[in-house]
Amino acid sequence: MKRPWLIIFAVVFILFIGSDLLLFMGKADSWWQQVPGFFALFGLVFCLVIVIVSKLLGHFWLQRKEDYYDRNDSDD
Numbered sequence: 001m002k003r004p005w006l007i008i009f010a011v012v013f014i015l016f017i018g019s020d021l022l023l024f025m026g027k028a029d030s031w032w033q034q035v036p037g038f039f040a041l042f043g044l045v046f047c048l049v050i051v052i053v054s055k056l057l058g059h060f061w062l063q064r065k066e067d068y069y070d071r072n073d074s075d076d
Contacts, residue, residue, distance in 0.1 A: 016040040 017037035028034045032042075 013040060013044070 017040060020038075020040065021036045024033075032038045
């Protein structure tokens with residue numbers, strides 16, 4: 001089930017890099033604009049960073065144990 005999505009993702013990523021090579025080969029103001037596929041890779045990496053950080057934040061800060069509302073914290 002995961003394999004078709006991986007193939008689709010790889011084809012789209014290659015198309016982005018190919019279009020970057022064909023369409024934007026010109027004068028660049030910065031060094032990163034000269035690297036083919038930089039913005040596609042930059043977007044991919046930071047999208048993954050956002051997903052991983054939000055999952056860690058949810059796991060360590062937002063989630064509570066299943067008995068969070070049922071437990072009795074008084075010292076009786």
